[in-house]
Amino acid sequence: MRCPGWQDLTTVRLAPVPLFRARVLVALRPSVLDPAGEATRAAAERLGVNGIQRLRIGKAVELELEAEGLEAARTKIELLSDRLLANPVIENWTLELLETATTEA
Amino acid sequence: MTLGIVVFPGSNCDRDVQWAAQGCLGIPTRYLWHEETSLDGLAGVVIPGGFSYGDYLRCGAIARFAPVLQEVVRFAESGGPVLGICNGFQVLTELGLLPGALTRNENLHFVCETTALTVDPGSCHWLQGYQRGEVVHLPIAHGEGRYQIDAESIKALEANGQIVLRYRSNPNGSVGDVAGLCNVAGNVLGLMPHPERACDAATGGIDGQRLLASLLG
Numbered sequence: 001m002r003c004p005g006w007q008d009l010t011t012v013r014l015a016p017v018p019l020f021r022a023r024v025l026v027a028l029r030p031s032v033l034d035p036a037g038e039a040t041r042a043a044a045e046r047l048g049v050n051g052i053q054r055l056r057i058g059k060a061v062e063l064e065l066e067a068e069g070l071e072a073a074r075t076k077i078e079l080l081s082d083r084l085l086a087n088p089v090i091e092n093w094t095l096e097l098l099e100t101a102t103t104e105a
Numbered sequence: 106m107t108l109g110i111v112v113f114p115g116s117n118c119d120r121d122v123q124w125a126a127q128g129c130l131g132i133p134t135r136y137l138w139h140e141e142t143s144l145d146g147l148a149g150v151v152i153p154g155g156f157s158y159g160d161y162l163r164c165g166a167i168a169r170f171a172p173v174l175q176e177v178v179r180f181a182e183s184g185g186p187v188l189g190i191c192n193g194f195q196v197l198t199e200l201g202l203l204p205g206a207l208t209r210n211e212n213l214h215f216v217c218e219t220t221a222l223t224v225d226p227g228s229c230h231w232l233q234g235y236q237r238g239e240v241v242h243l244p245i246a247h248g249e250g251r252y253q254i255d256a257e258s259i260k261a262l263e264a265n266g267q268i269v270l271r272y273r274s275n276p277n278g279s280v281g282d283v284a285g286l287c288n289v290a291g292n293v294l295g296l297m298p299h300p301e302r303a304c305d306a307a308t309g310g311i312d313g314q315r316l317l318a319s320l321l322g
Contacts, residue, residue, distance in 0.1 A: 031255075033251075033278065034209075035213045084162070087163060089198075089254065
């Protein structure tokens with residue numbers, strides 16, 4: 001005999017949730033000067049590595065997140081990238097997204 | 106008549122602002138810890154310089170989500186005077202209260218010197234104590250103060266009279282020599298120079314006094 005509203009919490013807890021692995025690459029927009037990149041390029045010349053025509057420094061953000069599906073994961077990361085990881089005034093971002101495995105939630 | 110001073114983990118000019126306002130000008134102040142949500146009784150708010158939350162990710166990017174700043178946005182939108190100095194200016198652009206962004210100085214140097222600025226107060230509440238075209242000297246101390254915005258937007262800012270402070274000798278590569286920017290309504294001012302460090306005659310010039318004293322009306 002079980003009370004009304006009872007549910008098998010064990011089953012709910014073990015429902016698999018897809019896990020996604022993502023890498024967001026944040027780069028300064030091409031129109032924005034990158035002094036750190038220029039300084040690094042100058043150091044490369046001193047190292048003896050010649051011929052570098054362009055060197056721009058950005059950021060790579062690696063994350064793992066749970067979502068119901070690939071599109072849901074993409075939506076979450078797009079929001080994250082637009083609103084937090086990158087500043088659209090000066091930066092662009094690109095996303096690499098992979099489903100890796102499922103987690104036990 | 107109390108001036109609120111936002112304090113983030115990593116702020117380091119909060120006490121300078123307090124000394125300038127309260128110690129030098131007699132304006133009562135109250136610190137606003139980043140988790141606070143009440144701005145009751147404040148006549149204005151300053152977001153001071155420093156390295157809010159370590160400036161991780163990007164200058165001002167994490168600070169933008171601080172609970173106190175959600176209240177500051179509401180305060181600004183209802184016409185309350187808001188001043189962002191240095192890191193505070195960076196925070197205001199991240200918040201979207203001012204347009205554009207502040208990026209690494211063109212020459213990669215951390216610039217730390219007193220610099221000459223031309224004031225064009227327009228309708229900026231904070232600068233009504235200055236004459237149009239007046240030259241003032243204020244300290245700057247930043248590594249990421251290069252103002253950046255697209256060519257069309259900078260023209261719009263000029264047309265609107267929002268570029269209220271310009272470097273006379275551009276130290277960081279800012280577009281349009283922008284040192285300070287005001288919103289269209291005139292109540293939100295962001296600037297890279299430190300007016301609070303130019304309020305006490307014992308430590309140099311006092312060109313910053315009139316800016317904070319604007320709160321006294």
